[in-house]
Amino acid sequence: MTGRPAQNRTADAAKRKPKFRRRAEARPDDILDAALKLFSIKGFSPARMEDVAKEAGISKGAIYLYFPSKKALLEGLIRRAVVPVADSALQMIAAHRGDPRPVIRKFLTMVAGAIKGPDGFAVPKLVIREAAAVPEIARMYREEVIDKALPAMTGLIAQGVEGGYIRDVDPELTVRTVIGPLFMHVLLDEVFGIRPEDGLAIDRLVDNHLTILMAGLAPERNGAR
Template identity: 90%
Template structure:
């Protein structure tokens, strides 16, 4: 009976588990978000994230050279795609802005219900005072793009007579402000509705008030 070559006994066998290289950035970001949320951005070390992600301390630097890069990755993964999609919708719209504003807020509500959609804005609010670059990064990637686009949409609506004569820049704050305040009350002050954050209900309630407030005084477009 022939003996099996011990050097060839594993040839053709598949390993029980092999982490796909293309999945590792998401694994690392998942680990970073978990640790940043639990223990804060500053106390978390890169080696902590590597351990949580199940990789070596050196391997994490192949994908993210710093904690700042991890944070950029979290924002770009969870928030930027939603913001870019909303901006494309706003840029392409002509006419009554109210349906677009409704769709925009509904998109935001849907996005923050995802696994890390709400966690990233909450992380920004929690850490911004201690780590100003977090707020700056979020502003550059999201806010500086979104606010002018929504203001332009509102100005177009005023000019066309679809909404009453309001200040576009201040009205943007009225449109998005309740969402930020909702997170702030929960995250900073621990004030939460009995039903939980209930983001869908907040958006529905906000839209009821907002649509009535923006409706033209005389009705109809010019």
Template identity: 60%
Template sequence: MNNQVAKKGARRVPKFRRRAEARPDEVLDAALELFIDKGFSATRVEDVAKRAGISKGSVYLYFPSKEALLEGLVRRAVAPVADNVLGILSGFEGDPRPAIEAALCLLAERMNDPKLFAVPKVVMREAVVAPAIAEMYRHEVLDRAIPMVAGLIEQGVADGYLRPVDPELTVRSVVGPILTHMLLAEVFGIVPPGGIDMKALINNHLSILFDGLSLQKGEAP
């Protein structure tokens, strides 16, 4: 009896309402496909509407501009990953290398999702010709992550875990190879023989990075 009541209750949710609740994600999925296929600049809102199977006006109900579509993609895919990474780094005490390793390994794991990986690739392709896109990505991701990583490195140096390095410059050494890997592949078409393997890249990167950050034998902190 209870199961029958529950089933009846479930059927009372109108189909159009369930469809409306899912529609923003459907619009974002359509936008991402087009941004990858045609590029951000060449994609029109009406193209997104057609791909999503709705009217142009319906797209504007959820996203007031094409830029808002890209912002929505960043907030849906990349910002949660940034939150998880920052959660690992926030309040960490002691040798910062395990925290950096855990954060980068989590990043590599999440980047295995093609939909997630596609968003920073689109941003990287379009940021040069559309500065507003770069500014938005910076605000949502980089302005949050860079100061935290720099502070972690600074504390690691002060506590004697790391060599006396410049924290701000070292942050660039932490994230630079990852960005360069994507830039070489997406802008210049230079892809390693095994493809874009973020996990392999980060493992290789960490071995080089930590050798450079570790105190050498007989070196004073």
């Protein structure tokens, strides 16, 4: 019995193989990319798991191997886009002693850099957009980010006041003053459609905010606290 040469059969088999196969370890990111796209377009509630699977190029059954629910997808998005930045900032804050102003400057610069990233702006926008209709989104964001960041920043400001590095301000309210403009910037853009002529301009916002903030935190000239 004669057949085609082995090298020809091998070549035919190679042609039948998919030209591209995702690496298994890359698939969760593919799924999260698809989820973020659909949640941003359709909203969290209307989007279905099968829609996300289709967008990611996998079967409906396969998506559950990585994320058992839409809630798990949302948790994955927050942890991928926001939590690493928050954890890095928390480590920086916890290790600092002395004048808090350099840390505040670095913190706001880090946040601005994260917002400019692929998911950095999309995830906070999703939280703002969906929080009223899906309270668990706001709760999740609070638990993963806000409940960790606020106490750390409050402690940073308090020790700065105690050491005389900054003027005598209310630490808790000052933290709101520090982060408030960034949240308002996102809110104006997402809810009211108001943004600077040159786009989001997050870097200019942070620079402008820091100029005002640092002047306001400077110790009193007469040494009073």
